[in-house]
Amino acid sequence: MQNLEINIEYTFTGFVDAYGTIILPNNLGTFDCIQVNYEEAYVYNWMGSPIQNSYLRSYYYLVEEIGIAAIITSIEADNPVPNTFNVANTIARCFETSKIEVDAEENFELETVDYKLQNYPNPFNPSTTISFDIIDANSFVTVEIYNVKGQIVKQLGIANYELGVNQVIWNAESFSSGIYFYKLVVDGKLVDTKKMILMK
Incomplete structure (x- = not known):
């Protein structure tokens, strides 16, 4: 290769x-x-x-x-x-x-949650590992892959994940070279989107 x-x-x-x-x-x-x-x-x-x-x-x-x-x-x-x-x-x-003075009895997050979504290698051929950090135990996660037309071409994960760093692998051997987007959906909510390049 x-x-x-x-x-x-x-x-x-x-x-x-x-x-x-x-x-x-x-x-x-x-x-x-x-x-x-x-x-x-x-x-x-x-x-x-x-x-x-x-x-x-x-x-x-x-x-x-x-x-x-x-x-x-x-x-x-x-x-x-x-x-x-x-x-x-x-x-x-x-x-x-x-x-900044904050009421100690208030319970809220002051910063956007970082799920550390990334893939490696990028660009890749033919497979890449997508990793993400889960902060709530037993979260239901789906990783959705989209082409540049906005069409969903693959779903990965689709399971409950534990705390910490988790990974899924996308084997794109049957897909064409180009730019793809992968979206992390946690408990039904879109939390992050990144871009990757399949180069054959």
């Missing part, structure tokens, strides 16, 4: 483009903040030729003496994400919660 050499070029830009007031959920307070517009760009090169572009845009909300109060990140796109994107992949809040 021929070795695949994929080189990834990464660039980013960031600048302050607004200031104002942020109202945090769960009565955590209202703060003056600045908004940092942050764009990331990835270029995937194979044998010296670009085969794919990937872009993300994030807004960081910074509060003096608190730090990052909130982050909103777009879904991954093949073209630069506009400033006015309206579909978010990640929303996280209150990273440095020790600097």
Whole structure:
């Protein structure tokens, strides 16, 4: 089997483009903040030729003496994400919660749960291992594979999983080369989506 050499070029830009007031959920307070517009760009090169572009845009909300109060990140796109994107992949809040007074009797999560969804190798041929971290015991998990047309082509897992890191393997020997998306569904809820490349 021929070795695949994929080189990834990464660039980013960031600048302050607004200031104002942020109202945090769960009565955590209202703060003056600045908004940092942050764009990331990835270029995937194979044998010296670009085969794919990937872009993300994030807004960081910074509060003096608190730090990052909130982050909103777009879904991954093949073209630069506009400033006015309206579909978010990640929303996280209150990273440095020790600097914000919180009622000890309240019970809520201050950060978006990270299921550490990833696959290796990527690109791959013909199989790849998809791993994910389960934080609730006996969670019912399905890993759904989609093509670029948004059609579901495979379901993996479909079982209850225990706490910790779990894995499923996708053998794509009968599938065509190209870009695929895999989605992690936990207890009926979509929690994360990633992209992978099948290269034969």
